[in-house]
Amino acid sequence: MDQILHRLEHCYQHAEQHFGRTFERPQVTLDLRGQKAGVAYLYRNLLRFNGQMYRDHRDDFLLQTVPHEAAHLIAYALYGERIRPHGREWQSLMTGLFGLPAHRCHDYPVPQRRSTRYLYRCGCPEHIPFTPQRHALVRRGRRYQCRRCGDLLHFTGQQHRVG
Template identity: 60%
Template sequence: MPEQLHARVETCYQQAEAFFQRRFARPEVSLRLRGQKAGVAHLHDNLLRFNAQLYAENREHFLRQTVPHEVAHLVAHQMFGGGIRPHGEEWQAIMRGVYGLPPSRCHSYAITPRRSTRYLYRCDCEDQAFPFTAQRHALVARGRRYFCRRCRATLVYTGQQRVE
């Protein structure tokens, strides 16, 4: 865990504790998030997951905005319970009042698309291939069947793959 990220999480909690005059349980913090999200707060597990790649590429803004954004979700959950909306008025009030930040819902970090493997399937009537994701390909291996919409034949794996 990078020290700056961990220190920023702690600072956010100290700010919330000073503001609300109460103690908050510290979360587990992980840098094992991938994909397009910069961070995720798991409310019931008291867990914060951050995207290591986006953190490395956008460190300053990430520490200033993304970390408080996710901490605010956990603080709002502990203060107001599970019946609140994720980016509702309680969360927005914490972002403005505790952290002095705009309650922005989404980041604008440049996302580098990950390369993904597609598994090519065919039917009886089409000359074109149907690219399946790894997840769908695994479902076929476990017995699930997919059908061509035109001829209703079962799509069959060609043994070919392509990387996109």
């Protein structure tokens, strides 16, 4: 975490010199999981980073991901909330200020997540798999119809793991 904070401080000092103003430092966590390397919460002045991706790709993460997320908060501070997340203001910070390519997404390998699928039936011969989120909606009363035969879909009581 110390290296992330050091790199972040470097980005902020560089922006402060360039723009002749100060920027409030964000709160930083390493608790992000899943497919994203980092997320900037503009209204909360918070940066969340993916600890596993940081450990697996430390050098590139410090070089590219930390400035990427810092640029979101700096762009918000400079231009307000009406800018696009990866719009020209953010891009100009990445390329013009930090001298980095303005890549929208990382290219770190992301292992496929194991997940459960809940099997539903209608009048068609094959099962229709539902995600846990959609299955939860059915349990709360939502109903779904088959797009092919029009019958209501009913949970079979079966589930299987994917991935």
